[in-house]
Amino acid sequence: MQGIVMAGGAGSRLRPLTCDLPKPLVPLVNRPVMSYALDLLRELGIKDVGVTLQYLPDKIRYYYGSGDGLGLNMHYFVEETPLGTAGSVKNAEDFLQDTFVVISGDALTDFDLRPAIRFHREKKALATLVLTRVSVPLEYGVVITDNKGRVRKFYEKPGWSDVFSDNINTGIYILEPEVLSYIPKEKFFDFSKDLFPMLLENGLGMYGFSLDGYWCDIGDLNQYREAQYRLLSGDTKWAIGKGSQQSPGVIMGRNSRIDPQAKLIPPVVIGDDVFISAGAEIGPLTVIGSRTNIDGSASVKHSIIWPETVVKGGAAIRGAVIGRGAEIMPGARVFEGAAVGNEARVGARSTVKPGVLIWPGKEVMEEQTISVNMVWGNPVTRSDLGTPEQGVALGRALAGLWHSDTDALYLSTGSDLPYFQMLANAVAAGLQASGIMVFKTDNITVPLARFNIKQQGIPGCHLALGSNAEPEPIYFEADGALMGNNRQRKLNQLLQRQEFVLFPVNMWPAIEIKAPGVNSYLEKVSDFCGIYKEGKTIAVAGLQLPYWQQRFSELGHRIVFRETVAGANEALAAGDAEIGAEVSLNGENITLFISDNAEPIKMRLLQLLLSKIMIEYNDGGVVAVPVEIANNTEKMAARRGAEVVQTKASPASYWHRLMAQDITDRQPNLKQYYLWEDAYTQLLYICDYLSKTGMTAVELIRQLPARPVDEKMLPCPWEARGQVFRRLLELYPSHVTDTTDGVKVNYPQGWALAIPHVTRAEYRIVGEGDDMEAARTLTGELKEKISYILSQGS
Numbered sequence: 001m002q003g004i005v006m007a008g009g010a011g012s013r014l015r016p017l018t019c020d021l022p023k024p025l026v027p028l029v030n031r032p033v034m035s036y037a038l039d040l041l042r043e044l045g046i047k048d049v050g051v052t053l054q055y056l057p058d059k060i061r062y063y064y065g066s067g068d069g070l071g072l073n074m075h076y077f078v079e080e081t082p083l084g085t086a087g088s089v090k091n092a093e094d095f096l097q098d099t100f101v102v103i104s105g106d107a108l109t110d111f112d113l114r115p116a117i118r119f120h121r122e123k124k125a126l127a128t129l130v131l132t133r134v135s136v137p138l139e140y141g142v143v144i145t146d147n148k149g150r151v152r153k154f155y156e157k158p159g160w161s162d163v164f165s166d167n168i169n170t171g172i173y174i175l176e177p178e179v180l181s182y183i184p185k186e187k188f189f190d191f192s193k194d195l196f197p198m199l200l201e202n203g204l205g206m207y208g209f210s211l212d213g214y215w216c217d218i219g220d221l222n223q224y225r226e227a228q229y230r231l232l233s234g235d236t237k238w239a240i241g242k243g244s245q246q247s248p249g250v251i252m253g254r255n256s257r258i259d260p261q262a263k264l265i266p267p268v269v270i271g272d273d274v275f276i277s278a279g280a281e282i283g284p285l286t287v288i289g290s291r292t293n294i295d296g297s298a299s300v301k302h303s304i305i306w307p308e309t310v311v312k313g314g315a316a317i318r319g320a321v322i323g324r325g326a327e328i329m330p331g332a333r334v335f336e337g338a339a340v341g342n343e344a345r346v347g348a349r350s351t352v353k354p355g356v357l358i359w360p361g362k363e364v365m366e367e368q369t370i371s372v373n374m375v376w377g378n379p380v381t382r383s384d385l386g387t388p389e390q391g392v393a394l395g396r397a398l399a400g401l402w403h404s405d406t407d408a409l410y411l412s413t414g415s416d417l418p419y420f421q422m423l424a425n426a427v428a429a430g431l432q433a434s435g436i437m438v439f440k441t442d443n444i445t446v447p448l449a450r451f452n453i454k455q456q457g458i459p460g461c462h463l464a465l466g467s468n469a470e471p472e473p474i475y476f477e478a479d480g481a482l483m484g485n486n487r488q489r490k491l492n493q494l495l496q497r498q499e500f501v502l503f504p505v506n507m508w509p510a511i512e513i514k515a516p517g518v519n520s521y522l523e524k525v526s527d528f529c530g531i532y533k534e535g536k537t538i539a540v541a542g543l544q545l546p547y548w549q550q551r552f553s554e555l556g557h558r559i560v561f562r563e564t565v566a567g568a569n570e571a572l573a574a575g576d577a578e579i580g581a582e583v584s585l586n587g588e589n590i591t592l593f594i595s596d597n598a599e600p601i602k603m604r605l606l607q608l609l610l611s612k613i614m615i616e617y618n619d620g621g622v623v624a625v626p627v628e629i630a631n632n633t634e635k636m637a638a639r640r641g642a643e644v645v646q647t648k649a650s651p652a653s654y655w656h657r658l659m660a661q662d663i664t665d666r667q668p669n670l671k672q673y674y675l676w677e678d679a680y681t682q683l684l685y686i687c688d689y690l691s692k693t694g695m696t697a698v699e700l701i702r703q704l705p706a707r708p709v710d711e712k713m714l715p716c717p718w719e720a721r722g723q724v725f726r727r728l729l730e731l732y733p734s735h736v737t738d739t740t741d742g743v744k745v746n747y748p749q750g751w752a753l754a755i756p757h758v759t760r761a762e763y764r765i766v767g768e769g770d771d772m773e774a775a776r777t778l779t780g781e782l783k784e785k786i787s788y789i790l791s792q793g794s
Contacts, residue, residue, distance in 0.1 A: 001117070002098050003041040004089055006171075007034055007105030008054035008079060013220040013493055016341030016359045017323055022056040024105035025063060026224070027306065029231045029240050029287055030253075030271045032063065033218060034105040036238060038070055041101065044113060047073055050095045051105070052088035054079040085171075087189040093180050102173040108227050109170065109215040110237040116209040120174040123149065126205040127179055127196070130172035132215050135719030141169035141192045142722065144729060144739075145208040151200060153739065154192070166722025167208070170215050213237075221321065221339055228304050229285050232267040240269055250283075253290060271307065279313075289324070298328075306342070320352075323360065332364075357498070373498040385463075385471055388426040394461075394473065395430020396500040401491050402459050403501070406478070407509070408437040410453045410460035414586060415469070416443040423471055424463055428511050434501055437509035444516050445545070445587030446474060447678035451521045452514065454480035464586045480673065481655040488652070522551045525674045525681045528617055529688040532556035536687040539571035542583040548680040557687045569593060579686065579697050583679040590679040592686075594697040601701060604629055606682075608636075608704045610675055613685050615642045617670040624657050624672060627741040627753060628766055635705040648741040649755070707750065710775035712765045712783050713757075720790055721756045724763070727789045728754065745782065752778040754786060 011023025018026065024034035041049055049072050053060055057078045067074030077092040089102060099120070101113065111130065120128040129151065131143055143154040144167070154169065169192065182198060183189050199206040214236040216227045231240050246252045249266025256270050261278035268283040271290030276282060279296035286300055289307035294300065298311045302319040305311070309322050312330040319336035322328065326340050331349040334340060338352045341360035346352060350364045353371040358364065362374045385394055402409060411428055413420045421442065428438045439456060441449070446464055453460035453476045466472035475483035475491070483491075494500075535556035541564055549559040560577060562568045568580040572593060580593035582600075591600045601609075607625065611633045614623040620642040625633045626649040634644045643666075647657045657663065658673045675681055690697060716724060728743045738744040742755035750769035757764055763786055767779035 001044065001046050002096060002100040003044075003046040003049040004092060004096070004100055004102045005034060005037055005041070005049060005051045005105040006085060006088060006102065007060055008052050008057075008082075008088055009106055010055040011106065014218075014224060016339055016344075016357050017221075017224075017321060019341060019360050020056075021342075022053075022059055023218075024060060026106070026218075027287075027289065027304075028108060028218075028227055029269050030289060033108060033227075034060070034064075036108055037103050037105050038064075038067075038072060039238075040103065040109065040111070040113070042071060044101065044117070046101065047071065048075075048095075049073065050075045050077055050092040052077050052079065052092060054082060054088070082188060083186070084188040084190040084194070086183045086191045086195045087187060089175075090180055090183040090185060090189065093177075093185075096177050096180065098177065100175055100177070102171075102175060104171045104217075107171060107215065107217050108231075108236070109172070109213065111170075111172070111211045111213045111215065113172070113174075113211070116211060117174055119149065119209045120207070123207050124205065125174070125207045126176050127199060127207070128174040129196075129206070129208045130170050130174070131167045131208045131210040132170055132212070133166045133210065133723075134168050135166065135722070143167050143169055143208050144726070149207045149209060151196070151206045151208050154196065154200075166726055167210055168722075169208075170211075171217070221337065225302075225304065225319070225321065228287055229302070232269065232285050232287070234267075240267070259296075265301075277313075295330075302336075312348075329366075375498040375500070385423060385427075385473055388422065391423045391426025392430035392433070393495060393498065393500075395427040395432075395436075396434045397430075397491055397494040398427070398459075398461060398475075399431050399434030399436045400494045400500055401487065403435070406458050407435070408439060408456075408458050410439045410441075410449075410456050410458055410476075410514075411462075412441045412444055412449040412452070412460065413463045413471075414443070414445065414449075414465040415463075415471075417469065420463055420465075420471055427461065427463075432508045432511060433503060435503040435507060435509065438511040439514045440511055441514045441516055445543070445678075447587050447674075447681070448516060448518065448521055449474075450476060450480045450673075450677075451524070452517050453478070455517065455520075459483075466586075477656075477659075479659045481659040482652045484652050484656060518547050522547065525678070526551060526555065526684060528669045529555055529684060530692060532691045535691050536579065537577045538579045538581060538683055538687065539568035539577035540581050540583055540683075541565045541568045542581075543585050543587055543679070544583075545587070545680060548684075552684065552687070555684070555688070556691070557684070565591075565593075578690075579683070581679070581683055587679055588677045590682055594701060602709075604709065605701060605704060605706055608632055608706060609686070609701065610682060612636050612704065613689055614667070614670060614672055614675065615640050616689065617685070618642075618667050619669075621668065622663055622666040624654075624663055626654070627738065627744055628768075631751065631768065632705045632707065646738075646740045650741075707768050707770065708772040708775045710767045710769075710772065710779045712779045714763045714765060714783050714786055716756065716761060716763045716786065716790060718761050721763075724754075724786055724789050725756075728785065731785060745778075747778060749774045750778055752782040754782055 007024040009023045011018035025032045061076050075095055079088055116130050141154055144152045146152050216223055218224050218227055250264050250268050252270045253272035256274040258276045259278040262276045263281045265283035268286050270288045273291045274288050276294045277296040280294050281299045285302045287304045289305050291307050292305055292309045294311045295313040297313045298315045300317045303317045304321045306324040308325045311328045314331040315328045316333045320334045320338040322340045323342035325343040327345045329348040332346045334352040335354045337355040340358045343361050344358045345363045347364050347366040349367045351369045356370050357373045359375045364370055413424045431438050449462040457478050459478050460476040462474045463471040464474050537558040539560050539562050541562045544561045552559045565582050571577040572580045582591040593600055607629050611623050611625055620640045622643045624645040624647050627646050630646045637644045647654050732745050742753055744753040752767040755764050765779045765783050767775045769775035
């Protein structure tokens with residue numbers, strides 16, 4: 001067998017530690033993390049090892065050389081441009097002549113891979129994915145296999161609503177050389193996003209094998225610290241540190257001098273040539289790098305100190321990482337989750353607050369308190385949007401996110417309040433300073449912002465009017481779809497790292513004020529509506545838009561605005577309106593009333609009503625709907641020869657599907673993305689359909705094929721979600737389950753669906769039956785199954 005170590009990652013989420021060091025060389029208990037991967041391959045009897053490189057490749061080649069010192073024959077394959085995980089291995093195709101193991105050079109594991117290799121050979125597999133179970137799988141690829149180990153489904157970096165198993169892809173693969181023929185040459189190609197979906201779709205021999213043991217991706221600073229703690233605590237098979245054991249749990253390297261009056265609290269690992277003075281207190285769970293000096297009365301606990309660092313007297317370091325050659329001056333304090341970059345200096349009696357990152361070479365002045373990241377010369381605010389500094393940071397992060405795709409971005413606000421304008425201008429300044437031109441429109445709704453973004457064909461950010469009149473940023477792709485989870489994750493990382501590009505002043509692009517585009521939008525969305533002499537009258541509370549009132553009037557309908565929902569209901573009771581509605585402040589959603597009893601129609605009925613309108617106005621076509629209403633929508637669609645596409649309920653996933661070309665091409669008249677999240681467009685087409693058919697709103701609602709629905713909630717710890725999903729699929733035969741969104745179990749008398757809540761630690765259980773008793777029975781049975789799974793533990 002042969003081995004491949006993927007060592008090309010830049011380790012951006014480990015910055016500032018990896019600003020000038022490739023991630024595979026980051027030390028774990030004073031050894032590069034990649035060395036543990038090489039040890040694992042050597043234990044399998046593998047001597048021929050290829051290493052894929054891209055970021056700072058010479059540093060890795062220089063450190064390991066030919067591999068002779070490790071008993072290995074090492075070959076290096078450098079990507080001139082990024083090729084992706086699979087593409088980088090394709091780059092080593094001429095080297096790979098036998099079954100080979102692919103392992104990440106920046107992950108830590110003590111798996112015994114021999115059972116997985118035997119399984120791979122027994123199944124005559126083309127590819128075997130090594131799996132393991134984790135309680136929180138959000139940062140990994142989730143995998144389901146059948147009872148023979150064949151991969152049935154996987155999802156890369158899911159949101160909580162997409163977690164269908166606690167079995168995750170570890171990034172360790174056993175592959176046959178033939179698999180390389182499916183990977184294009186010199187093209188960016190990913191194992192999880194490209195190759196494995198292709199193998200799955202074509203029914204080729206792709207299997208999964210789950211292993212127990214320790215595995216950590218070391219994707220960020222928290223995981224980096226946690227991996228050190230697990231090594232120090234003896235939770236893995238790896239021996240900790242090189243050197244002799246001075247006392248239980250204390251390992252010390254060569255030529256290190258520890259004053260007898262220094263206090264060492266195990267577990268502690270100390271490198272070579274370290275000097276620790278009297279009165280210093282080190283440990284527990286602490287690593288001290290070689291050639292480090294720690295003065296008296298300094299205290300270092302739960303921390304990782306890289307080589308050649310100086311910690312002066314009275315300094316206190318708690319749960320932090322200190323880079324190579326850094327100086328922590330007398331009385332300075334560095335707290336949990338902080339990281340100080342190489343050769344940075346933390347001044348005397350200064351404080352670095354929890355989670356703060358100090359970039360290499362930066363200096364914290366004496367008696368200064370740093371509560372935000374220090375990337376450039378001065379601290380920079382991160383995260384929330386509530387100050388001008390945060391607005392600038394958001395703009396610069398958006399520029400970093402989109403710079404390779406566009407040189408312009410659309411920015412809009414949902415209010416003309418002064419602080420909305422101030423924050424929008426701050427975001428615009430951050431974009432411009434990073435080389436991105438800004439097209440800006442103020443005081444428009446979310447649907448209008450989405451329309452303008454799609455028309456411009458560039459990404460966008462809308463500062464919506466949220467609860468308590470606070471700005472809530474909404475991010476859009478260039479086609480108007482909500483920004484996906486992966487891109488949102490990258491944006492959050494950029495905001496956290498505060499690592500921005502600053503363009504010279506003379507290269508800052510312009511800001512261009514754009515008209516709201518109201519008339520174009522109204523013409524587009526109402527293009528298929530008729531004009532009536534006596535249309536419908538609607539009483540509207542909530543967001544009042546006079547231009548929509550005028551458009552309704554032009555088409556023969558009438559909007560009467562009311563200040564409250566009670567006022568709208570009074571209009572219904574008095575016969576002054578046939579429909580009542582409350583429009584949300586962002587213009588996207590409606591609460592619909594069709595009688596004066598103050599009871600709005602259920603959201604499922606509203607979605608069914610909109611689905612019916614889509615089918616009727618497109619004379620069939622296709623409609624995309626959440627899983628919960630798919631069965632009933634299919635009944636309506638069958639009468640008109642329409643197709644129903646099931647989608648996830650999460651907004652980002654749903655919008656991505658709505659904007660897909662295979663959906664929009666088959667909606668010749670009314671596009672669903674206009675109707676689905678625009679309150680006034682929904683009201684307009686409801687009025688138009690009622691006027692065209694002569695029905696009343698009550699009659700229309702009664703026509704919808706809705707069956708009784710029961711809903712229950714069940715508390716479920718976050719870390720148990722994947723386990724619940726996996727066990728449900730094991731308990732129910734595959735022919736009665738649907739995993740488009742959650743786990744849906746179909747019965748002759750109805751169905752039951754379990755969906756993990758996105759923001760709360762609970763499962764939402766929905767059931768639909770021929771009658772309410774049947775619906776309650778189905779939800780009750782599914783709830784009992786989940787309760788049983790939770791009671792059994794992992």
